[in-house]
Amino acid sequence: MVRNSVSVIDYRQPNSEIQEPRPTHHYKMRHDHLITTKQLSRGDIEAVLDRAAEIDAEPEAVAGTYDGTLLGLLFYEPSTRTKMSFETAMKRLGGDVVDMGAVESSSVSKGESLADTVRVIAGYTDALVLRHPREGAATMASEFVDVPLLNAGDGAGHHPTQTLLDLYTIRENAGLDDLTIGIMGDLKYGRTVHSLAYALTNFETTQHFISPPSLQLPREVVYDLHQQGTSIKEHDTLESVLETLDVLYVTRIQEERFPDKDEYRKVAGQYQIDAETLADAREGLTIMHPLPRVDEIAPDVDELSQATYFEQAHNGIPVRMALLDLLLGDSNE
Numbered sequence: 431m432v433r434n435s436v437s438v439i440d441y442r443q444p445n446s447e448i449q450e451p452r453p454t455h456h457y458k459m460r461h462d463h464l465i466t467t468k469q470l471s472r473g474d475i476e477a478v479l480d481r482a483a484e485i486d487a488e489p490e491a492v493a494g495t496y497d498g499t500l501l502g503l504l505f506y507e508p509s510t511r512t513k514m515s516f517e518t519a520m521k522r523l524g525g526d527v528v529d530m531g532a533v534e535s536s537s538v539s540k541g542e543s544l545a546d547t548v549r550v551i552a553g554y555t556d557a558l559v560l561r562h563p564r565e566g567a568a569t570m571a572s573e574f575v576d577v578p579l580l581n582a583g584d585g586a587g588h589h590p591t592q593t594l595l596d597l598y599t600i601r602e603n604a605g606l607d608d609l610t611i612g613i614m615g616d617l618k619y620g621r622t623v624h625s626l627a628y629a630l631t632n633f634e635t636t637q638h639f640i641s642p643p644s645l646q647l648p649r650e651v652v653y654d655l656h657q658q659g660t661s662i663k664e665h666d667t668l669e670s671v672l673e674t675l676d677v678l679y680v681t682r683i684q685e686e687r688f689p690d691k692d693e694y695r696k697v698a699g700q701y702q703i704d705a706e707t708l709a710d711a712r713e714g715l716t717i718m719h720p721l722p723r724v725d726e727i728a729p730d731v732d733e734l735s736q737a738t739y740f741e742q743a744h745n746g747i748p749v750r751m752a753l754l755d756l757l758l759g760d761s762n763e
């Protein structure tokens with residue numbers, strides 16, 4: 431069955447017999463796909479974050495509720511956090527995972543197409559998580575499966591589940607409205623950046639983009655953000671904006687995406703922060719990074735109260751549990 435990769439969440443009409451406030455677990459997502467954050471409304475995002483907060487507060491309430499549910503993991507690119515936190519989330523909910531494993535040890539190495547692989551694995555599982563080096567791969571794959579497909583990164587494109595945990599972390603530490611955020615590093619190839627920038631257009635934010643000129647946001651993303659009426663500014667140094675920021679989101683230069691390694695060498699090692707660089711930052715600054723870091727955040731920053739990247743990574747568990755619960759909920763009634 432061919433499905434469309436359109437809007438993910440279908441809120442049920444309010445039931446008049448349900449007393450306000452309505453618990454968020456009465457929301458259900460349709461069995462559909464999560465490909466980019468462009469498809470998410472503010473209501474969609476809040477439903478996931480609210481459910482994640484409930485799960486974070488009382489994880490035992492959902493433990494074991496998805497006994498027998500299987501999540502298929504297809505990672506065509508390296509991953510530590512995304513893959514392991516999806517696995518942890520599914521298992522904490524009582525389900526299990528089946529993992530394609532390394533590309534070299536799968537039939538991909540025999541030349542099997544992505545379409546054929548996902549079609550088969552979709553038949554084994556209740557939902558799929560796909561990471562692939564090609565932009566657009568998740569959209570294409572979603573057209574061949576009839577279980578929800580979650581994009582865990584498609585090349586330099588999007589990484590929507592990372593964004594949901596980023597938003598959860600921002601909401602906990604700085605709030606999502608009246609927010610001034612600086613997003614720094616590889617804005618050209620960084621899929622976490624693209625997904626976050628689009629998602630933030632649902633909130634009252636000012637977005638500052640800090641990068642070398644060669645790694646600026648793709649022009650089409652800038653265009654879209656303007657179209658959404660979001661206030662954005664581009665900079666080539668952090669100093670000019672640091673003092674104004676509530677959140678500083680640092681990213682790794684995506685070496686693997688550079689067609690020309692000389693170009694990578696020209697920018698590698700630029701845009702690093704250490705405790706001294708941050709001397710003028712607000713005390714309440716929230717410093718984030720999707721991880722893995724290479725050298726863009728010096729270890730002395732870890733000691734600062736503003737360092738939030740490990741907490742951010744931990745938030746991947748309740749957020750992915752919430753997402754799976756909202757996507758798979760119908761089948762558990």
Ligand code: NCD
Nearest residue numbers: 511512583622682720721722
């Ligand atoms: C990011 C990714 O894969 O895009 N990692 C992650 O999922 N936490 C960021 C990166 O690799 O730099």
